[in-house]
Amino acid sequence: MELKIPRVLLLLLLVAVAALISLSSAASPTADDLVAELETLRSQSPSGVIHFDDSSVARFLTSAPLPRPYSLLVFFGASKPDHHLRRLRSEFALVSSSFAAHHASSRRVFFCDLEYQESESSFSLFGVTSLPDIRHVGPQHRSLRDSDRMDQSDFSGLAASMAQFVEAKTSLPVGPIVRPSLISPRQIAFLAVALLISAPFLIKRILEGKTMLHDRRLWMGLTVSVYFLGVAGLMHNIIHKIPMYVKDRKDPNRLIFFVKGFGMQLGAEGFAVGFLYTIVGLIVAFATHVLVRMRNEAVQRGFLLAAMLVVFWAVRKVIYLHNWKTGYTVHTFWPTRWR
Structure with a gap:
């Protein structure tokens, strides 16, 4: 006996199979x-x-x-x-x-x-x-x-x-890191126009010697500031966007200014070391430019002794911080003849 499938049923079966295939894909x-x-x-x-x-x-x-x-x-x-x-x-x-x-x-x-x-x-x-x-x-x-x-x-x-x-x-190079400009083109154009307008007045005051640029105290303060910011790593912090401090993950109300380990350094650490270096630099400048002009030897010796103690304390703090972060210590080596 031959089984005959109606054409309508066969057509519906084919449509259902096609729909299943499309759904699965x-x-x-x-x-x-x-x-x-x-x-x-x-x-x-x-x-x-x-x-x-x-x-x-x-x-x-x-x-x-x-x-x-x-x-x-x-x-x-x-x-x-x-x-x-x-x-x-x-x-x-x-x-x-x-x-x-x-x-x-x-x-x-x-x-x-x-x-x-x-x-x-x-x-x-x-x-x-x-x-x-x-x-x-x-x-x-x-x-x-x-x-x-x-x-x-x-x-x-x-x-x-x-x-x-x-x-x-x-295994693919990222290429140079492209950072957005800090100043927009509109701001640059505005600054250029402002500079052109004020240039004649600025030149006149500079020739007359009536500007802050002729004040030695300004240049002295700028010199000390540049030295402090340089040894404190300000440009490194700005370029890499290093924070001054971070919050403690275990206690959000507690701030962390010093992080142990050489892989991470906060901005507060750099400013602390920069402050210590600046103290040493100012003391050396005072001893070589001011202290040598004093006529009283007792006063000279007293200031020099105090300066040596402060310099020793500042250098010791820098060495201690370096040892705490990296684990490296500074050892004293005596000459062979002194042993």
């Missing part, structure tokens, strides 16, 4: 679809950093077939970060934009960020217990806990250290 995007979607999200961000949440982690990491056709650099942050975490996030954005500018045609490395308040389960998948944290998820990483983690000591280098981490994990 839509539910499981191809590698090119994932890359194209990441590129679209990256183009919508000014810095190129894609904002992830739990659904994004599931789509592009946990559900994506291995090996993935891309690598992800993930920055872990908070919805209300402190000043230090916000600065690290901005440095991460600089690395992302610099990488995009150097690799305009690269489709395989993407920069992302996650916030704890909206992606708590993703933090658990990565095993993140403290902030800041940066991870590299390569194409072969099956478990997110096994992703490459940036060392905590490297965060002091900010964008430069992040760029080294990216280069080490992706």
